Amino acid sequence: MTEQTCTSCAWWADLGDLIGQCRRHAPRPRSSSEEVVWPITDSDDYCGEWEEADTDCDCDEDETCELCADDRVDEVFDAIVDSLISPPRRRWWRRLRTGE
Secondary structure, X not given: OOOOXXXXXXXXXXXXXXXXXXXXXXXXXXXXXXXXEXXXXXXXXXXXXXXXXXXXXXXXXXXXXXXHHHHHHXXXXXXXXXXXXXXXXXXXXXXXXXXO
């Protein structure tokens, strides 16, 4: 039987260094800012909503399995969130026009 910890859970996204994000529920807002975050857990934490991760990927170059598609959606979502919360970049043409 698989040990029911965050490491083996379908909802857990590994961040390295034995920590990760629990993605069982939607991210929650921080009380001190307008930012929303996924709960951070240790790899050996556990809860009552554990679900075994599907680690078998049968993809080849011509198709993408559901597991890999979900990973790609997470990557795109994270990139969108990062672009929305990062400070706006000044356009290069504005620097040329203003001489900055």
